[in-house]
Each structure stands twice: as structure tokens, then as C-alpha cells.
Amino acid sequence: MGDYSSYFLMKPEEVPDYVQAKLHFFPEGAKLSGQEIGDGNINYVFRVADRDSGKSIIVKQAGPTTRIEPDLGVSRDRGRIEAEILKLQSNFAPGLVPEIYLYDEVMCAMIMEDMVGHTMMRTGLLQHETYPEFAEDLTTFMAGCLIRTSDLVMDHKEKKELVKAFTNPDLCGITEDLVLMEPYTDCFHRNHVYPPNEEFIQKEVYGDQALCLEAAKLKFNFMNNPQALIHGDLHTGSIFINQEHTFVFDPEFAFFGPMGYDIGNMVMNLFFAWCNGEAEMEEGRKREDFLDWCMDTIADTVDLFVQKYDRVFDAYVTEPMAKMPGFKSWYLSGILADTAGYAGTEGLRRIHGMANVKDITSIEDVGKRTRAERIVVSFAKDCILNRNSFICGADYVAAIERAVRKHS
Ligand code: SR1
Ligand code: MG
Numbered sequence: 001m002g003d004y005s006s007y008f009l010m011k012p013e014e015v016p017d018y019v020q021a022k023l024h025f026f027p028e029g030a031k032l033s034g035q036e037i038g039d040g041n042i043n044y045v046f047r048v049a050d051r052d053s054g055k056s057i058i059v060k061q062a063g064p065t066t067r068i069e070p071d072l073g074v075s076r077d078r079g080r081i082e083a084e085i086l087k088l089q090s091n092f093a094p095g096l097v098p099e100i101y102l103y104d105e106v107m108c109a110m111i112m113e114d115m116v117g118h119t120m121m122r123t124g125l126l127q128h129e130t131y132p133e134f135a136e137d138l139t140t141f142m143a144g145c146l147i148r149t150s151d152l153v154m155d156h157k158e159k160k161e162l163v164k165a166f167t168n169p170d171l172c173g174i175t176e177d178l179v180l181m182e183p184y185t186d187c188f189h190r191n192h193v194y195p196p197n198e199e200f201i202q203k204e205v206y207g208d209q210a211l212c213l214e215a216a217k218l219k220f221n222f223m224n225n226p227q228a229l230i231h232g233d234l235h236t237g238s239i240f241i242n243q244e245h246t247f248v249f250d251p252e253f254a255f256f257g258p259m260g261y262d263i264g265n266m267v268m269n270l271f272f273a274w275c276n277g278e279a280e281m282e283e284g285r286k287r288e289d290f291l292d293w294c295m296d297t298i299a300d301t302v303d304l305f306v307q308k309y310d311r312v313f314d315a316y317v318t319e320p321m322a323k324m325p326g327f328k329s330w331y332l333s334g335i336l337a338d339t340a341g342y343a344g345t346e347g348l349r350r351i352h353g354m355a356n357v358k359d360i361t362s363i364e365d366v367g368k369r370t371r372a373e374r375i376v377v378s379f380a381k382d383c384i385l386n387r388n389s390f391i392c393g394a395d396y397v398a399a400i401e402r403a404v405r406k407h408s
Contacts, residue, residue, distance in 0.1 A: 226256035260338020299393025347380025
């Protein structure tokens with residue numbers, strides 16, 4: 001057993017010894033197994049389990065490079081930010097984030113609660129599962145973590161200290177490039193354009209100057225609006241879920257940024273699930289139920305967030321100027337416009353940027369995938385270009401229906 005006094009990337013079979021050395025969680029001498037279970041683009045995630053007691057634990061370790069693209073320079077300190085944020089978020093959204101047992105600065109690893117009985121949401125959605133509690137849980141998480149870390153609620157000095165502590169230049173740099181620049185310029189030639197859609201993307205995205213200008217504004221808003229402590233990468237791969245409960249995890253991209261970035265990303269990822277169901281499911285009741293659930297959940301995500309914004313605002317806001325008549329709705333309208341804008345940027349980057357999503361790439365039929373991508377692009381453009389007019393869930397449903405009609 002090593003002493004873990006200098007960093008190395010662990011192999012799955014080395015992780016049980018590491019856990020035993022760091023934590024009194026399993027009995028001494030327990031027969032433990034270690035398995036890599038992550039499929040993310042960045043880190044390594046291991047499950048260590050004791051077959052005798054049935055207990056298990058998760059170790060997440062930052063590798064020396066990201067998994068998707070070794071050339072992306074990303075500090076291994078990203079794990080520290082993630083561990084600290086999860087602790088903070090557990091105050092604002094108790095029970096909705098996993099418990100962190102330990103963060104090890106040398107090994108750049110955190111040991112945390114295994115979300116037993118929960119499935120990664122993207123995996124579940126690809127099997128066309130539905131989750132009745134999701135919109136409630138997600139909006140409770142977002143309203144708590146976002147509004148209560150903003151200047152609406154948090155003491156201004158405390159917030160500025162947190163802005164410093166959670167400055168996250170490497171991970172923000174990834175988003176600024178991969179989400180908010182390259183999908184419009186392909187300046188580093190890293191985009192993945194599905195060949196049947198090459199001309200379409202050329203005309204509808206790279207060649208649309210009005211769109212590129214709005215994307216530039218959204219990029220600068222992302223870089224210059226430390227509104228709240230956002231998750232920064234809130235998609236269905238950052239959620240572990242079952243029929244009764246939701247865990248939000250993987251906040252390594254967190255920093256103080258615009259709230260709408262989180263809400264919008266989630267809305268668009270729910271739409272990717274809809275696109276997969278629409279392309280892949282056989283006609284019938286199950287398909288209708290799944291598609292309705294996705295659509296309702298998109299609408300509920302926006303509408304329940306608005307309801308909870310209202311409640312959290314009334315319960316927690318103490319800032320005197322924020323209590324001026326009319327301020328509450330003015331502030332909300334900014335969040336909602338950002339929500340639509342960043343739903344749009346997420347849509348475009350997952351279609352033809354570097355990091356694509358299985359919901360779309362797993363559609364094997366060429367015609368169906370081509371069409372699904374075009375629907376996403378049209379909906380995403382609508383969200384970006386007309387973001388001020390997306391003020392409730394029904395606006396998203398109507399925009400999706402317009403995009404689907406356009407490609408029928
Ligand atoms: C280099 S990382 C690519 C993407 O994966 C993460 O989940 C983020 O979404 C990032 O943009
Ligand atoms: Mg992630």
C-alpha cells in the first residue's frame with residue numbers, strides 16, 4: 001500500500017487500498033472490489049464495494065488531462081472546487097447533492113456517498129424512463145442554490161469572498177471555447193459536424209451573422225455576470241435519479257455566473273431526450289407518454305422555477321434596493337432571457353461542437369438523425385434570437401412545435 005504522498009492516477013484495482021488508507025468506512029480486512037464507472041469527458045469515477053456488507057463508496061479522481069481531449073489544459077485543482085461546492089450546495093438544497101466524505105489535495109481525489117439505487121439520468125432517459133419528481137427536485141435545487149448565492153440574498157462581502165474562492169478559469173475557459181465560441185466559428189477545427197448536415201450547419205449557424213452576434217453577447221454575459229454560484233454543467237449526465245429522488249452532482253464547472261446558464265442547459269438536455277424518443281420509439285402509448293413527459297418537464301422546469309423564485313425572493317431577500325416595487329419581476333426577466341439564450345447555445349454545441357450527446361449520436365437511422373439535429377438547431381436558434389420572448393414553459397413548447405413543423 002502506497003502512502004499517497006505524491007499524485008498518481010489510480011487504476012481501478014488500486015482504489016480499494018486507497019479508500020482503506022484514507023477513511024474508516026469499510027471494516028479492516030474487508031474484501032473490496034474497485035471498478036471504473038464514469039463515462040464523463042473529464043474525470044475518472046470509481047466505485048469501491050464490499051460484497052459482504054453491501055456497502056459501497058465513490059472515488060472521483062482528476063486525471064492529469066481531460067479524458068475527451070488531452071490537449072485541453074485543466075488544473076487538477078478542479079476537484080477542490082467541486083468538493084467545496086457540494087458542501088455549500090448541501091446547505092441550500094439539503095438531500096439533493098451527495099455527501100462528500102473527504103477531499104485529498106495530493107491525489108486530487110474526492111471520496112463521496114455512493115448514490116445507490118439511482119441511475120445516471122441520461123442513461124435512464126435513453127431507455128425512455130420517466131421521472132415524476134424530477135421537475136420539483138430540480139427546481140428546488142436551482143431556486144435554493146442559485147437565488148440564495150446571489151446578491152438578492154447573500155451578504156455582499158460574503159458573496160465577494162465566494163466569488164474569489166470559486167473563480168474557475170480553466171473550466172470556464174472550456175465552456176467559453178466549446179460552448180460559446182467554437183460552434184459559431186470552428187476556429188480550432190474541433191467541431192464534429194454530422195456529414196449529412198454539413199451544408200445545413202454552414203448556412204444556419206456559421207453563415208448566420210445575426211445568430212453569431214447574439215452568441216457573442218451571451219458569451220460576454222457568461223464571462224461578466226457573477227450573478228450566482230452556478231453548477232456550470234447542469235445536464236442529464238450530472239443527475240443521478242430514481243422514481244422518488246434526485247441527486248445533482250459533478251459541479252466541477254461551478255463559478256459565479258448567470259443563473260440562466262444552468263436552467264437553460266437543463267431545458268435543452270431534456271429536449272435531447274425528447275428527440276431521441278421521437279426518433280427511436282415505436283408508435284404507441286409508451287412513446288406518447290414519454291414524449292409528453294419530456295415536454296411537460298421542460299415546461300415545468302421553467303414554470304416551477306418561476307414559482308420558487310417568487311417564494312425564495314419573498315422569504316429571503318433582505319437587500320433594500322431589491323425590494324423596490326417592480327425589481328423582482330425585472331430581475332426575473334433577465335434570468336428568463338438568459339435561460340432561453342443558454343438553452344440555445346447548449347443545443348447548438350451538442351449538435352455540432354466537440355462534445356456531443358448520446359441522445360442524438362445514438363440515432364442510427366441517417367434520415368432520423370439528420371432531422372433530429374435540424375429540429376434542435378432550429379429550436380436553439382429561436383431560443384437565442386428571440387430570448388426575450390421566452391417567459392414561461394408554454395413558450396418553449398410552442399417553439400419546439402414550430403421547429404418540428406419546419407422539419408416535417
Ligand atoms: C472537455 S469537456 C467537454 C464537455 O464535457 C463536460 O461535461 C462539459 O459539458 C464540457 O463542455
Ligand atoms: Mg460533468
